[in-house]
Amino acid sequence: MRQRVLFADDDAAMRQSASDWLEMSGFAVDTADDGDQAFRSLREQRYDVVIADVRMPRIDGMELLVMVEEFDPQLPIILLTGHGDIALAVEAMRRGAHDFLEKPYDADHLVAVVERASAARRMSDELIRLRNADAAGIEGRFVGTSPGAQAVRARIEQLKDLDIDVLIRGETGTGKEVAARALHDFGRRGRRPFVAINCAAIPETVFESEMFGHHRGAFTGASDKRVGKIEYADGGTVLLDEIESMPLSLQAKMLRVIQERVVEPLGGNREVPSDVRFIAASKVDLKVESEAGRFRSDLYFRLSTVELHIPPLRNRREDIAMLFKLFVAAAADRHKVEPPELRPATLDRLSAQNWPGNVRELKAAAERFSLGLAIDGNNTLGAGQQPPGTLPERLVAFETQLIREALEACGGSTQAAATRLGIPVRTLNEKIARYGVVRAI
Numbered sequence: 001m002r003q004r005v006l007f008a009d010d011d012a013a014m015r016q017s018a019s020d021w022l023e024m025s026g027f028a029v030d031t032a033d034d035g036d037q038a039f040r041s042l043r044e045q046r047y048d049v050v051i052a053d054v055r056m057p058r059i060d061g062m063e064l065l066v067m068v069e070e071f072d073p074q075l076p077i078i079l080l081t082g083h084g085d086i087a088l089a090v091e092a093m094r095r096g097a098h099d100f101l102e103k104p105y106d107a108d109h110l111v112a113v114v115e116r117a118s119a120a121r122r123m124s125d126e127l128i129r130l131r132n133a134d135a136a137g138i139e140g141r142f143v144g145t146s147p148g149a150q151a152v153r154a155r156i157e158q159l160k161d162l163d164i165d166v167l168i169r170g171e172t173g174t175g176k177e178v179a180a181r182a183l184h185d186f187g188r189r190g191r192r193p194f195v196a197i198n199c200a201a202i203p204e205t206v207f208e209s210e211m212f213g214h215h216r217g218a219f220t221g222a223s224d225k226r227v228g229k230i231e232y233a234d235g236g237t238v239l240l241d242e243i244e245s246m247p248l249s250l251q252a253k254m255l256r257v258i259q260e261r262v263v264e265p266l267g268g269n270r271e272v273p274s275d276v277r278f279i280a281a282s283k284v285d286l287k288v289e290s291e292a293g294r295f296r297s298d299l300y301f302r303l304s305t306v307e308l309h310i311p312p313l314r315n316r317r318e319d320i321a322m323l324f325k326l327f328v329a330a331a332a333d334r335h336k337v338e339p340p341e342l343r344p345a346t347l348d349r350l351s352a353q354n355w356p357g358n359v360r361e362l363k364a365a366a367e368r369f370s371l372g373l374a375i376d377g378n379n380t381l382g383a384g385q386q387p388p389g390t391l392p393e394r395l396v397a398f399e400t401q402l403i404r405e406a407l408e409a410c411g412g413s414t415q416a417a418a419t420r421l422g423i424p425v426r427t428l429n430e431k432i433a434r435y436g437v438v439r440a441i
Contacts, residue, residue, distance in 0.1 A: 002028045003118040004045070008038035008052040008064065009080065014103075018051070018110065025111045027118075035059025039067055042075075048121040049098075049114055050077040054088060062092060069096050074124035076117035080105070093433045098344065100433055102426045120344065123322050141182045142175060143326060144319035148311035152179060155308050160187035165258065165278045167303045169285065170310030173360030176281040177241060179310060184237040189277055192236030195229050200245035207250050208266055212257075215267035230263050233276050243280040243303075244289055251296040258302055278303070313355040313362060321347040323359065327366030339370055345434050349396055400435045403428065 005027045009015050015031045022029045030045065032038035034056045042050070050068060054061035061079050068077050076098035081088060092100060098117050101110060126145060138153050159166060160183050168176045177196060184194045202210050209219075213228030230238055240246070246254065257263055258278050262271040280303045287304070289295035313320060325342065332339035355361050402421065410416035418428040 002026060003048040003121070004028045004030070005049045005051065005114060005118075006030050006032065006038055006041055006045075006047045008032040008035060008050070008056065008061075010034055010053065010056045014053075017107075021107045022111065022114065025114075027114065035061065035064035035067075038064055039071075042068065042071060047075065049117045050075060051080065051110075051114070052077060053080045054092070055082065062088070062095075065092060065095060065097055074121065074128070076120050078113060078117055090433050093343075100430070102429055116344070123325075127322060127325055138182055138186055141178055141185075143323060144316055145322070146316035146318045148316040149319055152308070152310060156182050156186070159183060159306060159308070162306075163188075163277060164306055165280070165303060166306050166308055167286070168279060168281045168308045168310060170281075170283065171312045171356075171358055172283050173358035174310040174312055175359050176283075176310055177239065179308060180237070180239045180241075180279045180281060183279060183308075184277075187277075189236050193233045194237050194239070195233040196239040196241060197229055198241045200242040204247050204250065207247075208253065211254075212263045213265040215265055219266065225265075228263060228265060230257060230274050230276060231265075231272055233274075235275050237277045237279060240278060240280040242282065244282045244284050244286060244295060248294075248296060251299050255296065255299045255302060258299075313358040317351050320351045320353075320355070320362065323362055324350055324366050324369075327363045328370045331367045331370035335370060337370065337372075340372060343434075345396065396435065399431060403431060403435070407432075 003026075005022055007015060007018050007022070007029055008031070009018070010033050012033070015033070019029045019031055030041055030047075032041055035052065036059045038050070038052060039059065041047075050064075052061040052064050056064075059067070065077055065079065068075055073096075077096075079092050079097050079100040080103055081100055082103050098120065099113050101113060122145075138156055142149060142153050142156070144150070156179060166180075166183060168179055170176050180196075181194060184190060197211070209226070209228070211228050211230055213226050213231055216225050240254075257274070260271075261274050261276065263274050264271050286295050286300045290297040290300040324347065328339050328342065350362075350365075357364075403417070406417040406420045407414070410420060414428055414432070415425055418425040421428065
């Protein structure tokens with residue numbers, strides 16, 4: 001279904017040319033000759049993007065912006081300004097406009113801006129749908145619209161009811177345990193225990209006791225019988241997280257439990273049947289590890305009947321902005337604070353990062369942002385902060401600083417600052433609004 005755009009301008013020729021170009025680019029377009037007609041259309045038809053000239057009769061673009069914010073806060077509005085309206089455009093961006101273009105604009109640039117705005121609208125719709133949907137849904141657990149996220153959800157849906165062990169592979173922080181819990185919760189074992197075991201956190205000396213349990217007197221200090229984690233999970237699921245960290249000497253014992261589905265508690269002679277589904281998770285390639293002799297090949301082959309790969313966040317960049325917004329909203333609600341404003345430029349910079357810690361790192365960044373840390377009110381580098389690490393982030397920070405210095409040196413004159421910087425005034429004006437450089441104006 002085509003995204004629908006409402007274009008409001010009192011210039012009939014401008015309306016027609018913009019409408020024709022946007023239609024050719026795949027959008028459905030309605031037009032209005034002033035803000036009053038545009039708002040009437042908004043009440044009758046759902047739109048994905050609104051484009052409005054700042055200066056129109058009766059209801060102008062700024063008034064329409066306020067009305068749209070009240071009527072549909074998630075609806076992106078792009079304002080068109082004439083030469084010399086830069087201060088007004090910056091004020092509009094501060095009030096919530098998605099973007100602005102200075103007339104005369106390049107048609108291809110208009111399409112690019114509208115595409116970004118429509119993507120933001122789709123993301124907002126998805127966030128609202130996720131918040132209103134059943135929290136137990138798979139989409140509410142593994143969030144994202146990227147092909148990678150959709151493939152993971154489809155795989156979970158395919159495997160959840162199958163009584164087969166699964167090997168989940170993914171980098172640190174990608175959501176391996178989230179996927180494992182979804183396989184359990186939405187499958188036929190969902191009403192039985194889910195036991196997550198971090199294989200790297202259990203000392204080798206107590207591993208067997210923790211996993212298989214023990215009888216009274218089995219060893220010094222064993223004053224009571226203790227049920228092991230695998231027996232406790234009977235009927236449910238055991239997650240063997242970071243299984244690559246399990247010592248080789250213990251891998252043979254786990255292999256027998258996984259193959260035979262029985263455990264033998266320490267100090268006992270009777271095997272206890274265990275109806276358990278095993279899910280193993282690893283941040284490394286166990287095939288490579290087994291070939292190198294660091295992991296038992298027979299255990300690898302037993303676990304790898306079905307594999308589920310969780311892609312790193314850098315391979316699903318289209319999900320970063322949505323996830324960050326969700327995490328910020330959740331953190332702000334938890335801390336009982338008002339979530340800070342998120343500018344499109346900020347989300348663009350976040351999406352450009354590689355996030356080596358993946359979703360876990362992104363969530364931590366959102367937590368800090370919700371508390372007003374790391375990024376100041378203008379979404380620029382604050383005093384004492386280190387510049388961001390990726391090239392796009394450094395370029396934005398560098399440009400912001402140069403623009404601010406040029407404006408200060410030129411007394412706020414964009415014409416003089418543009419000459420000083422060696423760029424067109426229109427380019428400077430767009431960067432001023434996009435980066436939120438308002439103090440020197």
